[in-house]
Every structure is written in structure tokens, then in C-alpha cells.
Amino acid sequence: MGYWFSHVLFKPLRRLARVFLNFTGGFEVKGLENVPKDGAYILASNHLSYSDPVMLLGALPRPVYYMAAKELFDIPVFGKVISFLQAFPVERGKQDLRALVTCQKLLQSGEAVVIYPEGRICQGEGVGKLQAGAALLAIKSKVPIVPVFIVGSDKFLPLGDKWIHFTRKEVRFGKPIYFEEKASKEYIEHSTEELHRAMTELGKK
DSSP, X not given: OHXXXXXXXXXXXXXXXXXXXXXXXXXXXXXXXXXXXXXOEEEEEOOOOXXXXXXXXXXXXXXXXXXXXXXXXXXXXXXXXXXXXXXXXXXXXXXXXXXXXXXXXXXXXXXXXXXXXXXXXOXXXXXXOOOSHHHHHHHHHTOOEEEEEEESHHHHSXXXXXXXXXXXXXXXXXXXXXXXXXXXXHHHHHHHHHHHHHHHHHHHO
16 A cells, blocks of 8 residues: 555645645645655654644645554544554554554655654644654654644544534644754753754744
8 A cells, every 4th residue: 555655646635635625724834845855754743633644644745654543543444544644553651662663664764754742632732741752763763853833733623523624724844853962861852852842933933
């Protein structure tokens, strides 16, 4: 499915997503010039709604992979949809070595991976506390992190709702962050704080 999605289905699905998002209240993308055109990188995004992957599908010019909570893959239909969109499972609340290895292999292959470093859906203003996994992966894989802030998806598909609402939506991309040092505990904490500041600043624009 990876080949078919990337080489055949991605472009028409991206156009369809953009039309759908614009029709349902409007959709805007800012800072797309900050996203590398090729090569491996991590997209670190806030997480407001189950519709966030659709926002990124409509915003990004290339296919990406998603790290998603393992239990989501057990939801009928929804689990199939996120698998189709190139999501792979991670167990929340603990260090999932299998997910980390999958992510590292994708990055080593030159792919882009979306991580929600808050670790869960966090509705409300601002950015919640970040887990250290995104920064750790970026440091160990020697790839940049692109901070992302999504606006409006919590109103478009609120948590617990089965139906979408017509509302304005926006995806903002910040400048890539490069981490140059080794993965010491202190540097991982510093890098996670730097990422949090970058995501928070995007939320203020």
C-alpha cells in the first residue's frame, strides 16, 4: 500500500482533502516554505482532533508517515483509514521500542514522519507538556524537526462528536530546528523545551 499511496493516490487525495477542507469553512496553510522539499525530517504537531491527519494531508506537498496511538487501530473503519494514510502504532505511556525502531527506519530511508509530542489529544489554547520522544528521535537520527501548529480542527471535529462542523481551519509550519549535540539527558530536555517554545510561538501568530 505504501507504494500505491505515495506514487498514485497521494496527489488526488491531497487535492480532494483541500477541496473538502475549504468547502467546510475554509482552509489556510502558512509557512509551507519552511518544510524541506525532500529528505528525512520530523513534523512535531499539536494534537486537537482526530481530523488532524486530514489537515496535514491537505497541507503537505509530499506523503508522510504518522505515529498514532495503538488503540486507534482497533476502532472499526477509523483504524483502516489511518493505516491507509500511513500511520503506524505506538503504545502510549511507555517507551515503545518497536515504534521507535519503525520511526528510525523510516527516517533512515529519507521519509518524513509526523509525531504528536503531547502524546494525546489536548484541546484548548496553547501547547501541552511535550514528551521527549520527538527530540530524542531527531537527535539520534540526525534529522531536523519542523514545528507545526494546527488551528480549528478541535471545532471542526470536536472530541466525542461524530459529525464535522463548518469552521475555519489553518495549519502553520515553523522553521526547521536542528539539534547538533549528543543525546544526553540534559540536551534532550533542552531540545524538548526549545521545540515547545517554537510550537507555542506558532500558536500566537
